[in-house]
Amino acid sequence: MFADLFDHPDVAVAETDDPRETPLPPEEAAAVEGAAEKRRREFAAGRSCARLALGELGLSDAIIPRNPDRTPAWPDGMVGSISHTSGHCAAAVARDRRIVAVGIDVEGRTPLKDGIVRRICSEDERAHLAALGDHPVEVWAKLVFSAKESFFKAYFPREHVGLGFREAEVEIDPAGEGFRLCMCNEDKPALAGRREVTGRFAFGPAHVFTAILVEAR
Numbered sequence: 001m002f003a004d005l006f007d008h009p010d011v012a013v014a015e016t017d018d019p020r021e022t023p024l025p026p027e028e029a030a031a032v033e034g035a036a037e038k039r040r041r042e043f044a045a046g047r048s049c050a051r052l053a054l055g056e057l058g059l060s061d062a063i064i065p066r067n068p069d070r071t072p073a074w075p076d077g078m079v080g081s082i083s084h085t086s087g088h089c090a091a092a093v094a095r096d097r098r099i100v101a102v103g104i105d106v107e108g109r110t111p112l113k114d115g116i117v118r119r120i121c122s123e124d125e126r127a128h129l130a131a132l133g134d135h136p137v138e139v140w141a142k143l144v145f146s147a148k149e150s151f152f153k154a155y156f157p158r159e160h161v162g163l164g165f166r167e168a169e170v171e172i173d174p175a176g177e178g179f180r181l182c183m184c185n186e187d188k189p190a191l192a193g194r195r196e197v198t199g200r201f202a203f204g205p206a207h208v209f210t211a212i213l214v215e216a217r
């Protein structure tokens, strides 16, 4: 799914609908020592996808430890993003000469609860979602949630600054299966000089997928 969303020669993607616990090199295993079985499985599946994707770009058997801030420690010269949820796991990677940042997110295709919708989406965003049709606002809101998480995964490893859900606004283009995300808090640093990025999305039978790619200028 993410390969279709990126459709870009400089981005490699690996994903699976059957995330499994696979053996990890010790540098990676340390991150989930003592963790619950579900967490070990998703972590291992994410690392396995990341290794496959890096292999496509010529880096075989890469080791991807976890940084103290919980981001993956990608090999020098690479950027990437990992996402996992029940029934899906994916990693996307690229060389940082051409691609400044990548963010992916997969979520279950379930509606967000009303109270959460209000925490994630501004009044303007909620009005925009209500006007889209096709799906209930709470399902579109799940897509907005995912788009903001994808953005955060692209943003944080580069800018090292936290970002709340209401510090960005998303506008969805249902026909183009795309979205635009604007950072609305001017006090926060932009992502590599950009306050606005575009992304792609897809609805699968059980999942919502979002992807953001920021190319070098």
Ligand SMILES: CC(C)(COP(=O)(O)OP(=O)(O)OC[C@H]1O[C@@H](n2cnc3c(N)ncnc32)[C@H](O)[C@@H]1OP(=O)(O)O)[C@@H](O)C(=O)NCCC(=O)NCCS
Binding pocket: 042, 043, 046, 069, 070, 071, 072, 081, 082, 083, 084, 085, 104, 105, 106, 148, 149, 151, 152, 153, 154, 156, 157, 163, 164, 165, 166, 167, 168
């Ligand atoms: C970090 C976060 C985005 C992860 O999303 P999630 O839906 O909970 O989980 P996912 O499975 O999709 O992604 C988890 C992966 O994200 C990566 N990750 C974790 N922290 C990260 C960070 N600070 N920055 C970038 N990537 C991060 C890791 O690879 C992790 O998997 P791993 O631990 O197995 O390596 C989320 O937990 C979070 O903190 N969100 C709040 C911040 C936010 O999204 N703000 C919106 C701003 S507009």
